Amino acid sequence: MNKPIIDFYFDFISPYSYLAATQIKSFEIQHEVTFHWLPVNLPRLMKQSGNISPVSVKNKALYSLRDLKRWATYLEQPFKMIRPGSFDSRPAMRIAGxxxxxxRTRFCVTLFEAIWSGSVDMKGETWLTEIIESSALPRQWLKLDSDAFEENTKLALKTGAFGVPSFVLHTPSARPELFFGLDHMNVLARSCDLAKR
Known part of the structure; x- marks a missing residue:
């Protein structure tokens, strides 16, 4: 392994995963690392880890909405909040897997941008088809089907993950290390740089 590898666990229903995803390309260049995009079943991951959704705690839900808007502004990314439960990400996760x-990277970046920028009506049943057709992604991808995201969920649990975005840093000289959340990407970056010294 010539350079650090980072497993990026995500679900398209996670707005924090979207914002993290917008930073990955520049992160890879700046810190000379490679990201592996690993889709997971977020509701299952949270349930099996004993975690609860922010929307189940009123103050946390209100804070998260403000926090997401702050982060989007700070990162200069378009963002439109979607009511939790408005769409089922599993068909897209099956394609990603x-x-x-x-x-996979191209598909995931395209999906995240379309979903969370507000460019597609996520309440409709054809949102996935609309994104693929409007983004000039291969239409045959709609026929792809894999349950790899379920296996990734089990793997994420084994690493100690309890939500997304989660990152697991792999280096030649240390045990894999888990980092959780968009707000820990700076700490992750420092660990990547230290690993190369």
Missing amino acids: ALEGDQ
Whole structure:
């Protein structure tokens, strides 16, 4: 392993995962690392880890909405909040799991941007088809189907993850290390730089 590898656990229903995803390309260049995009079933991950959704705690839900808007402004990214439970991400996660390498990255970046920028009506049943067609992604990807995201969920649990975005840093000289949340990407970056010294 010539450079650090980071497992990026995410679900398209997570706005914090979206904001984290917008930073990955520049992160890879700046810190000379490679990200592996690993879709997971967030509701299952939270349930099996004993975590609860922010929307179940009123003050936490209100804070999270303000916090997301602050982060989007800070990162200069478009953002439109979607009511939790408005769409089922599993069909998209099945496609993501079936793709590999650059194709998976391209698909995930495109999906995240379309979903959370507000460019697609996520209440409609055809949102996934609309995103693929409007983004010039291969239409045959709609036929892809994989349950890899369920296996990734089990793997994430084993690493100690309890939500997303979660990052697991792999380096040649240390045990894998878990980092949780968009707000820990700076700490993750420091760990990547230290690992190369």
